Amino acid sequence: MTRASLNTLNHGLVKSANFHGNFVSKLPFSSASSSSLQTIENSQSKPLINPLYNLLPETQNPNKIVDLISSSLKQNSSQLTLLKNDIKPLIPHLGSHEITRVLLRFQSDSFSASTFFNWVKNDLGIKPSSHNYCYIVHILTWSKNFPLAMELLCELIDFVKDCSNCEDVFESLVLCSKDCNFDPVVFDMLIKGYVRKGMVKEGIKTFRNVLEVGHLPSVITCNCLLNGLLRLNFIDQCWLVYEEMGRVGIHPNTHTFNILTNVFCKDGNADKVDEFLERMEEEGFDPDLVTYNTLISSYCRKGKLNDAFYLYRIMYRRGVVPDLVSYTALMSGLCKERRVREAHQLFHRMVHRGLDPDIVSYNTLISGYCKEGRMQESKYLMHEMIGNGISPDSFTCRVLVEGYAKQGRLVSALNLVVELRRFRVSVSSDIYDFLMVSLCHEDRPFAAKSLLERISQDGYLPKPDIYNELIQSFCRCNSVTDALLLKAEMLCKRIKVDLVAYKALICSSCRIGKAREAESLMEEMLKSDILPDPQICRELIQCYCKQSDMGKAESILSYFAKEFQIFDTKSYNILVRTYTESGDMDKLMGLQDRMMKLGFAPNSLTCKYVINGLLKAKRLNNHKLLGSQMQ
Incomplete structure (x- = not known):
């Protein structure tokens, strides 16, 4: 210039x-x-x-x-x-x-x-x-x-x-x-810079300012702005920019119309697509492969498969050959409607027409079969994929493993992982997490621990949540010793043991009558600045009540109330019920006086236990009186 x-x-x-x-x-x-x-x-x-x-x-x-x-x-x-x-x-x-x-x-x-x-x-x-x-x-x-x-x-x-x-x-x-x-191209660059920075509103303002000073941005710049608006879902602004382009004489290209096709689909105006395509042709542009793929994908997402297949047939008539994206979109739409068999037939048609399937097309079919519970077909497709030199990705592995798990076939899922490793397929840590959590939820902690030991050799590092699941599962199975070994392993690896793990260990120890060990665990927990909750209080009291150590049970209740302001009525009622079952009303009344001074208030269940205790004590007195009279 x-x-x-x-x-x-x-x-x-x-x-x-x-x-x-x-x-x-x-x-x-x-x-x-x-x-x-x-x-x-x-x-x-x-x-x-x-x-x-x-x-x-x-x-x-x-x-x-x-x-x-x-x-x-x-x-x-x-x-x-x-x-x-x-x-x-x-x-x-x-x-x-x-x-x-x-x-x-x-x-x-x-x-x-x-x-x-x-x-x-x-x-x-x-x-x-x-x-x-x-x-x-x-x-x-x-x-x-x-x-x-x-x-x-x-x-x-x-x-x-x-x-x-x-x-x-x-x-x-x-x-x-x-x-x-x-x-003047610097103004085009400024608009693109704003779009790149995600400042699309500033990009629109600059676009209008540039027009006002008499410079026309290139169609490439306008397409960049339209793309930015589309990404942020500024649908109305897309049409305003397009109208402004027409007003000042910036001629759109095929890419412009493909962007606007996406705008149509996002806007939910897919019904007006025919009108838009006619307008596109009036401008001298024929819909290309991108246009058709955009529309087909949109129709499939909205469940309008008839319209999608209509466009698929129109493509051939207009000399536009469908590609992998076209077929995969159609297969995905069929799978969503649980028409996996038809999707598989379309897959074969695609291969017959010379297109090599990729990881996405295989995953689409595998996922469809897994959702229908047809694991045999899914696994066959996985083997076919590996045979064609395509390595399963994390999505493939996840879908297959979850498919087996939904059918309660965790052993098959584990065998699949072993098979994948044999094929040198990388199995992501989240799949291992899923398997271990699933095994724990089925109360199979030993199988989960065995899996952990095997994959740890490959560098897998379990998160604290996985340790918690294992400890809880061992505790539900009353295998406290194994749970304690896991806790020790966590401490060796400098993984902080949290309330979830301590609570499982303490409650499990109480259930098997090891109250002293439970108290020791609670002391360890308190040294780590982790405060107990009402459930721990409840389990400890219940354990001591079962052992008829009422004094210790009452001291635990008082300790939780004074030190942690935990006034658990359920724990209090456990003590009341134990006293009423023995019929010792004098001790019960003494307990009530002491607990009320601490701040405990009886509820309807407490009153029920007391009434039952009084009736039981009366029956015992009557029985004793009758016995003395008979003598």
Whole structure:
């Protein structure tokens, strides 16, 4: 672009930029040469013009800092490293104004300009201003160094976003364009930069600003903006951008229509697709493979299989050959409707037409068979897949293992894992987690522990949750010794034992009558700063009541109330019921007085136990009286 054409564009920008408010009155576009560098208004520091500075040596004269840097750059960019030490006293004087002057001296040498910019930013640790960024972006864009220009433009977007002055990047780029070589493609890059950063609203604003100053973004830029809007589900804005493209004369391409087809599908307007396809053809574009695949996938997701297969047949008539994506989408739709046999037939048709199935198409069928509980067919497909040189992925393994588990065939699932390992298929840790948890839930902790020992040799590290499941399962099976060994293993591996594990161990110990061991575990738990809960209190009291150690049971209840503010009525009622069963009402009344002082309040069940106790005591007294009279 010539200087004359740039000036013409600049005048056009000023004329049509009335939307900028106060910014418009400051636009300095003119036919003046860009050599008038002293008129730059956007510097953070004013030029130093004190004549007394000229009495100093060059390396100490702030007025010479731009010349010194420029001279070093012209000699060799590596000279900047040496220059840093020579001009150390002058570095505080290297402000935004001076950085801009150096950049403009090298606007036709983008390599030197970017070397200097990086030196300032990285070696000197000076934070460039937004205008410094604008100048280097303009220089790089003019030199067609688009990757680096985009990288710095994204840095500028982040820089402005983090500032509190609400500066507009577009306005800054327009303002700085008067002093340097300028290519309007920078505005396209700005829109793409906003989309890349997920700032799509800013991208739309810039798109409209660019149109207002008379520049037409490329259709590629518009497609990028449409894609960004689609990803964020801004459906209405997609149509507004498309309408604006038509209004200003930006001609869409096939990619534009494919994006809009996705918009149709997301918007739920698949019924209007025929109308849209007609409009597409009127614009001179025939629907391509991407268009059809997008529509077929959408119809299949919504359960409109008749419409999907209609499009599948239309593709052949229009000379568009379905690919793996087309067939896989149709198979997935059939599997969702539990028509796996038809999906498998379509799979064979696909292979017959020369398409090699991939991992996705195999997984679609395997998943469909697993959901129907047809594990034999699923496993056959897995073997076929391996035979064709396609290694099962984590999805394949997970679906098959869960399929066997749903049928209660965990042994088959374990055998499958062994088989997969033999085929050198990597089995993910979450599958092992699933198997061990499933075994534990079936109260088969020894099988789970055996599996853990085998896979630990391959580097598998169980999470604390897996240890908890194992400990709980061992405790449910009253295998407390094995559970304690697991706890010791956790401590050796520096895995913190939590309340879940301690509670399982304590409750299990109480159930088998090992109250002292349970108390010891609770003491260990308290030393680890883990507080007990009401269930632990309940189990301990019940254990001591079974052993007829009522004094210990009462002391446990008092201890939990005083130390942890746990007033568990169920625990209290266990004591009450034990006393009433013995018919010792004097001790029961004494217990009630002591517990009420602690803060326990009897409930309806407590009253029921007391009444039953009184009736039982009365029967015992009557029995004793009758016995004495008979004597």
